[in-house]
Amino acid sequence: MVFKRMMQAFGVGGPSVDTVLTDPRCRPGGHLEGQVHIVGGDHEVAIEHVALGLVTEVEVESGDSEFHSTQEFQRLLVAGSFALAPGAKQSIPFRLDVPWETPITEVYGQRLTGMTMGVRTELSVARAVDKGDLDQVAVHPLPAQERLLEALVQLGFRFSRADNEKGRLYGVQQELPFYQEIEFHPSPQYAGMINQLELTFVATPHQLQVVLEVDKRGGLFTEGSDAFGRFTVDYATVDQIDWSAHLDGWLRQSCQRRGLFS
Numbered sequence: 520m521v522f523k524r525m526m527q528a529f530g531v532g533g534p535s536v537d538t539v540l541t542d543p544r545c546r547p548g549g550h551l552e553g554q555v556h557i558v559g560g561d562h563e564v565a566i567e568h569v570a571l572g573l574v575t576e577v578e579v580e581s582g583d584s585e586f587h588s589t590q591e592f593q594r595l596l597v598a599g600s601f602a603l604a605p606g607a608k609q610s611i612p613f614r615l616d617v618p619w620e621t622p623i624t625e626v627y628g629q630r631l632t633g634m635t636m637g638v639r640t641e642l643s644v645a646r647a648v649d650k651g652d653l654d655q656v657a658v659h660p661l662p663a664q665e666r667l668l669e670a671l672v673q674l675g676f677r678f679s680r681a682d683n684e685k686g687r688l689y690g691v692q693q694e695l696p697f698y699q700e701i702e703f704h705p706s707p708q709y710a711g712m713i714n715q716l717e718l719t720f721v722a723t724p725h726q727l728q729v730v731l732e733v734d735k736r737g738g739l740f741t742e743g744s745d746a747f748g749r750f751t752v753d754y755a756t757v758d759q760i761d762w763s764a765h766l767d768g769w770l771r772q773s774c775q776r777r778g779l780f781s
Contacts, residue, residue, distance in 0.1 A: 533560040534603055536649070538571065538640045544657045547722050548619040551656065552612070555597050555640060559607040567643040569598040571615055574653065575622060576635045577683040577697045590683070591639070592695050593618055617658070619722040622683055622699035625657040626668060631701070633680040663727045663757045664720050668701075670762035674770075675706025676716060690749060691721050691728050700732075712774050727752040731766075733773055748773070 540553040555569055573593035579586055595615045603609065615638065624634040637653035660668060679702040687693050703716045719730040731748040748769050 533562075533644060534558060534564055534566070534642065535560070536569070536640055536642045538638060538654055540638065540654055540656070543655060544625075544659060545617050546659050546661055547617060547621045547623070548661070548724060549617050551615045551617060551638060555611045555613060557603065557609040557611070557642070559603045559605050561605055563605055564603050564644050566598070566601050566603050567645070568596060568600065568641075569611065569643075570641040571595045571597055571613060572639045572641060573615065573617065573621070573656070574637060574639050575683055577685050579685045588685075590685075590697060592621075592697075618695065619724060620693065620695045620698075621658055622681070623658045623660045623664065623701075623720070625659055626665075626678075630657070631678070631681040633682045634699075660720075661722060661727065661754075663752050663754055664722070666757050666762050667718070667720075667729065667752070667766070670766050671703060671716070671718070673763045674767055675708065676703040677706075678702075679704050679715060688719065688721065688730055691730065692723060693721050709770060709774070713770075716770075726754060727757075731769065733770065 535558050537556045538553060539556065540551055542552070545551050551573075555571070557566070557569070571594070572591040574589055574591045576587050577590040579588050593616065595613060597611050597613050601609075622634060622636065624631055624636045636656045636658055638656055639653050642649045681699060681701045683697045683699050685697045687696070688698055698719050698721060701718045701720075703718065705713050705716065714734045717732040717734065719732075721728040721730070728751050729749070733747075
């Protein structure tokens with residue numbers, strides 16, 4: 520009996536939890552639905568709470584070094600305290616809102632290299648928290664985000680990688696403590712002038728905030744600062760603008776101001 524109590528204290532024979540998403544695909548500002556399935560173990564337990572968290576990997580700068588940290592940026596309490604009998608089964612439906620600023624992870628069926636996103640289930644039993652496996656989520660771009668991504672592809676830019684950076688952007692309405700950077704290799708016409716183009720989306724319910732950063736090629740006698748562009752896109756009028764021409768014009772002006780493009 521003492522041995523059995525010790526096993527229970529270390530979680531042996533305890534409950535199991537499995538979260539099933541109705542559809543793992545979503546968009547910023549949308550939601551994820553599903554069921555949390557809980558099965559009792561070989562002894563009765565007091566469940567303190569069941570929660571879901573939307574999590575991603577974020578790069579954090581600390582002094583001269585960098586490290587990656589798992590960031591929970593949306594949380595939903597699925598159930599409060601209840602008693603779970605041995606072998607009992609509970610299925611709890613949920614609807615998890617996806618914040619507007621959620622980073623995108625997939626474009627046209629291709630997962631963006633460097634991005635991790637998922638729903639993590641948290642089952643708390645007697646102050647012992649079990650964080651279950653990460654259920655992968657695919658966050659597709661909003662129509663406005665698609666328009667700008669398509670424009671860059673039309674200009675010849677090629678996707679490189681994406682990551683999340685801890686921090687806040689100057690002059691941008693931002694709620695999350697991090698932002699996504701999507702990096703592109705330059706198109707042939709800009710290959711001799713810039714190393715890469717970084718694109719950041721910060722969405723709101725009514726408009727899309729866009730930040731562009733050009734990391735231009737530096738030489739012995741060239742200035743090393745980056746070129747920034749910041750503008751907003753109205754969802755209602757996004758299709759009325761030639762974004763390829765708009766972005767090409769900004770890039771040319773940025774390079775001309777630095778003597779890199781005549």
